[in-house]
Amino acid sequence: MALYLTLLEYSIAMSLVGVVAFFVYYLYSSRRDALAEDAESHDYIDPASYARDQLKTKQRFADWSIFLYNDSKSIGLRFIFTSLLFFFIAGAFGILLRVSLTVPTPSVLSPDQYDIVLTQHATLMLYMWAMGITVGLAYYLLPTAIKVRRDNMGSYSSFAYWIWLLGGIFIVLSRSSTRWYFYPPLALQGTLSGAGADNWLAIIGLEMIFVAIMIICIVVIRMILMDRSESVKLGNMSIYAWSVLFTMILAVLSAGPVMIALGMLFYDFFNPIFFTASSGNVLLFTILFWFWGHPIVYIPVIPFFGLIYEMMPTFTGNKVYSYSSAVFGLGLLLVLSMLVWGHHLMNSGLGVAWDLFFSTASFFIVIPSAITVFNYIATMWTAPRIRMTTPMLFIINGIIDFIIGGITGVMQSNVGVNEIVHGTYWVTGHFHFIFLGVTTGIAFAAFYVLFPTFTRGRKYNERLAGWHFALTAIGSFIMSVAWTTGGFLGMPRAVDGYFPFFQPFQDTAILGGLIIGVGQLIFLYNIASSWLKAPSTDTSNILEPDFPEPSGSAVSGGR
Amino acid sequence: MNGSKGGVAFAVIVVLSIAVAVGFVISPQPTSVLSQVIPPNPAYTNSTTLYANAAGWDTPTQYGNTNAAIPVNPTLNYTAGTVVTFTVIETDSLPHNLYIAKGTSENLAAYYSVIGAINPIPGSKYTGEWYAQTPGVYTYWCQVHPTTMVGTINVLPANSTSISNNVVKSTELAPVGVHSPAIQLSISHAVNIQDGFSAISHNSLVLNNCPCFADGPGINWIPIEQIATGIRI
Amino acid sequence: MNKKTKVELMWILGVIAVLAVSMVWNIMLVDNQSAEIAQADTGKIPTGPYVIDVVGRQWDWAFTNYTGNTTYDAFTVQVNHTYTLVITSEPNPGSTAVIHSLLIPQMGLQSYAVPGQTNVIQFTPTHVGAYYFVCVEYCGEYHYTMRGYMTVVN
Numbered sequence: 001m002a003l004y005l006t007l008l009e010y011s012i013a014m015s016l017v018g019v020v021a022f023f024v025y026y027l028y029s030s031r032r033d034a035l036a037e038d039a040e041s042h043d044y045i046d047p048a049s050y051a052r053d054q055l056k057t058k059q060r061f062a063d064w065s066i067f068l069y070n071d072s073k074s075i076g077l078r079f080i081f082t083s084l085l086f087f088f089i090a091g092a093f094g095i096l097l098r099v100s101l102t103v104p105t106p107s108v109l110s111p112d113q114y115d116i117v118l119t120q121h122a123t124l125m126l127y128m129w130a131m132g133i134t135v136g137l138a139y140y141l142l143p144t145a146i147k148v149r150r151d152n153m154g155s156y157s158s159f160a161y162w163i164w165l166l167g168g169i170f171i172v173l174s175r176s177s178t179r180w181y182f183y184p185p186l187a188l189q190g191t192l193s194g195a196g197a198d199n200w201l202a203i204i205g206l207e208m209i210f211v212a213i214m215i216i217c218i219v220v221i222r223m224i225l226m227d228r229s230e231s232v233k234l235g236n237m238s239i240y241a242w243s244v245l246f247t248m249i250l251a252v253l254s255a256g257p258v259m260i261a262l263g264m265l266f267y268d269f270f271n272p273i274f275f276t277a278s279s280g281n282v283l284l285f286t287i288l289f290w291f292w293g294h295p296i297v298y299i300p301v302i303p304f305f306g307l308i309y310e311m312m313p314t315f316t317g318n319k320v321y322s323y324s325s326a327v328f329g330l331g332l333l334l335v336l337s338m339l340v341w342g343h344h345l346m347n348s349g350l351g352v353a354w355d356l357f358f359s360t361a362s363f364f365i366v367i368p369s370a371i372t373v374f375n376y377i378a379t380m381w382t383a384p385r386i387r388m389t390t391p392m393l394f395i396i397n398g399i400i401d402f403i404i405g406g407i408t409g410v411m412q413s414n415v416g417v418n419e420i421v422h423g424t425y426w427v428t429g430h431f432h433f434i435f436l437g438v439t440t441g442i443a444f445a446a447f448y449v450l451f452p453t454f455t456r457g458r459k460y461n462e463r464l465a466g467w468h469f470a471l472t473a474i475g476s477f478i479m480s481v482a483w484t485t486g487g488f489l490g491m492p493r494a495v496d497g498y499f500p501f502f503q504p505f506q507d508t509a510i511l512g513g514l515i516i517g518v519g520q521l522i523f524l525y526n527i528a529s530s531w532l533k534a535p536s537t538d539t540s541n542i543l544e545p546d547f548p549e550p551s552g553s554a555v556s557g558g559r
Numbered sequence: 560m561n562g563s564k565g566g567v568a569f570a571v572i573v574v575l576s577i578a579v580a581v582g583f584v585i586s587p588q589p590t591s592v593l594s595q596v597i598p599p600n601p602a603y604t605n606s607t608t609l610y611a612n613a614a615g616w617d618t619p620t621q622y623g624n625t626n627a628a629i630p631v632n633p634t635l636n637y638t639a640g641t642v643v644t645f646t647v648i649e650t651d652s653l654p655h656n657l658y659i660a661k662g663t664s665e666n667l668a669a670y671y672s673v674i675g676a677i678n679p680i681p682g683s684k685y686t687g688e689w690y691a692q693t694p695g696v697y698t699y700w701c702q703v704h705p706t707t708m709v710g711t712i713n714v715l716p717a718n719s720t721s722i723s724n725n726v727v728k729s730t731e732l733a734p735v736g737v738h739s740p741a742i743q744l745s746i747s748h749a750v751n752i753q754d755g756f757s758a759i760s761h762n763s764l765v766l767n768n769c770p771c772f773a774d775g776p777g778i779n780w781i782p783i784e785q786i787a788t789g790i791r792i
Numbered sequence: 793m794n795k796k797t798k799v800e801l802m803w804i805l806g807v808i809a810v811l812a813v814s815m816v817w818n819i820m821l822v823d824n825q826s827a828e829i830a831q832a833d834t835g836k837i838p839t840g841p842y843v844i845d846v847v848g849r850q851w852d853w854a855f856t857n858y859t860g861n862t863t864y865d866a867f868t869v870q871v872n873h874t875y876t877l878v879i880t881s882e883p884n885p886g887s888t889a890v891i892h893s894l895l896i897p898q899m900g901l902q903s904y905a906v907p908g909q910t911n912v913i914q915f916t917p918t919h920v921g922a923y924y925f926v927c928v929e930y931c932g933e934y935h936y937t938m939r940g941y942m943t944v945v946n
Contacts, residue, residue: 062565085573092577093584111933113585120584172580175588179930185890185907186932191692192588193850193933194888277889277908286891325800347893348904349832349911356819363811363818370807378799414814415822415829419902423893423928455565490897492926495936499924524570531566640887 083132401437
């Protein structure tokens with residue numbers, strides 16, 4: 001009986017989904033027809049090109065039509081809001097992780113649930129939030145930043161968006177529990193206590209995300225190098241455009257090995273020959289993985305350095321201290337971040353020479369980081385006065401967090417220190433400083449700056465935004481400091497239980513995590529409540545300067 | 560969404576997505592077909608034949624009973640790490656299947672279907688594999704006759720150390736080196752079999768009969784403040 | 793060369809100088825103590841009274857001393873002797889050999905346990921006491937239970 005009821009429930013649910021899908025398709029189709037008629041009356045063959053030409057470099061607002069148009073700004077808005085959605089989902093997972101560590105033995109979550117939630121938190125935060133917001137802001141801001149002549153390859157970008165979203169959904173559906181490393185002997189262990197029964201689905205999802213990233217990189221690199229307005233020379237292109245260019249080149253250069261490795265890993269599910277001890281090499285996957293795995297942590301950071309350069313002068317009232325050293329620093333970051341991936345495998349037995357090479361290379365990362373940070377400090381130092389708005393507070397907090405995260409990072413690149421802190425909460429604290437301070441914080445700053453544009457001229461609640469900033473900054477500081485301290489004493493990460501004498505560090509981290517959670521609830525409430533108010537300001541913002549329409553710009557294949 | 564509901568819509572989507580995602584991710588995960596097809600390094604294999612009868616499961620080999628009319632619903636015992644090949648032989652002309660779930664009762668929320676359905680012709684044979692991985696109590700049953708055809712499977716731990724991970728038997732800890740005196744190390748704590756582990760509080764590690772501690776049995780662990788002194792660069 | 797360029801040069805050179813010093817220091821220290829860094833065994837596995845075979849399994853550590861005695865998640869060493877750990881990963885019955893990593897934080901000692909590879913690492917305990925060790929490479933559901941105490945005795 002229960003079986004028939006379940007079948008009935010499924011069929012009713014599927015019918016409802018079908019009805020909704022049909023209605024959406026009807027709306028889409030009818031509007032598409034209207035657009036096609038309009039395009040024909042303007043001598044366009046391709047309605048999509050017509051729409052892109054009409055919308056090019058104009059401000060776009062967040063509404064449902066972003067899913068219908070393929071112009072860069074619509075794609076950008078899709079990425080921004082979808083990645084924000086995944087930020088909240090993955091953030092909820094993060095809070096769950098904290099809450100289940102209140103006592104030294106597994107409490108709220110059983111160990112297998114904890115591992116699944118841990119994997120989801122890491123993978124979604126990295127690929128769906130950090131990558132998504134990076135790509136989204138690039139798509140949204142670049143057309144105005146470099147004054148594009150043509151807005152090309154919109155269908156490719158749209159395809160990339162959908163395949164990226166589907167990849168993320170596959171990762172959730174897989175309920176994988178390998179952490180985001182996917183280290184093979186464990187990733188191939190398709191049991192609940194190993195990698196999760198459907199880990200292969202996560203690998204397919206990840207591969208789809210990589211395909212999307214490749215498409216996006218090609219589109220964006222093309223946009224910057226070929227579709228730039230003649231008035232924008234490479235030499236005086238905005239620093240943000242430079243940073244996005246560096247990021248995309250970095251992604252193209254480093255994603256290949258891991259795409260191949262994931263393909264081999266997928267084959268290993270059916271015929272384990274590549275990454276097993278008996279017929280292959282277990283460490284081979286880790287080497288291929290970290291060739292991408294280290295650049296990925298720079299990909300969501302470099303564009304936000306560029307965004308700081310873009311936003312800071314508005315609040316300090318002067319120009320960026322040194323344009324050339326800013327671009328040089330970010331470019332050096334691109335080169336060096338390709339050379340340091342081996343420091344993730346320092347204790348794996350690859351030898352002293354390996355350790356020393358990557359340890360030394362990792363030291364060099366300090367040079368571009370220090371150039372960048374000193375540039376920010378010099379800009380603020382020479383400012384007549386600094387306006388402490390919410391975005392500026394996020395920027396300053398991001399710089400402070402980056403300094404702490406950077407110092408903890410360069411400390412662990414020392415071979416001896418690395419032997420102590422490798423795999424402990426020290427590392428977790430290190431990258432949460434940077435990801436929460438720079439990636440997430442600067443993304444929030446940009447979101448607040450762009451909020452009036454997204455919402456057709458509505459102001460966000462300054463008071464709530466201030467609370468959001470304060471709770472995020474304080475919470476992330478408390479959490480990460482507790483982790484780095486505990487990690488230095490050998491508190492292992494990715495565990496559902498711990499030695500009872502680590503209790504104080506875990507408790508402090510739980511406190512910090514909950515503070516962050518409350519801050520994000522305020523953020524969500526602020527979005528909803530501020531959007532309900534009547535428009536009270538104009539839709540312009542500092543990141544999208546107005547400029548006269550460049551002439552002679554038809555989408556290729558259009559008119 | 561030209562109106563002002565955009566933020567509310569987004570917030571609602573966020574809250575719903577969080578609920579769906581969290582609920583889905585922490586819901587019990589059925590064992591997938593893939594992990595059953597390629598069990599990792601099966602330690603043991605076992606073949607079990609069951610006669611399907613609406614009055615109850617029957618195993619002639621185990622009980623020396625070839626009369627399928629007498630239902631026994633035997634309790635099956637396997638060592639953890641065993642790949643069990645079930646052979647189900649039809650005896651009456653009724654449809655049957657073989658499901659296995661963790662726990663002491665039938666559980667339709669998370670079960671593994673060893674044999675989905677059999678053709679109700681007496682004498683027809685069906686086989687299916689099941690991987691007895693985690694120690695514990697399982698229930699096997701026929702969903703067509705869930706009240707009569709139901710029995711228990713015990714998956715026993717492969718070795719005692721895998722369950723009482725942290726109990727160090729005094730005999731296992733031999734003196735290291737020639738000159739060292741006999742040492743008895745005893746760790747006193749309760750073992751929680753359910754999760755195979757229990758916390759060792761730091762003052763429960765007690766060394767007995769060890770001449771290195773003049774004041775006899777006592778607490779001997781590095782205080783957390785002194786940990787940094789052990790760091791070598 | 794105006795003042796701005798001077799400042800830029802100063803900070804770039806300053807950072808490079810600090811880094812160069814710490815780099816050379818790092819290389820010197822590491823070379824002096826290269827035996828205390830995990831290295832894949834080159835063929836001859838050391839033997840002797842101060843060699844301990846360590847096997848990481850899902851989910852316990854098995855320590856075998858030269859007399860053949862095996863202890864799980866605990867082992868004992870003598871103070872002021874240089875010990876060699878021979879670390880690898882093997883499957884428990886019904887499980888898979890996966891990557892583990894043994895960390896004794898108070899000793900500053902860490903080595904991966906890789907299936908099909910034997911890592912060798914040396915350390916010398918200098919103080920009597922109990923030291924905790926943990927597994928720091930995620931290895932499955934009960935990863936957190938791969939921990940215990942190393943006892944250093946006279």
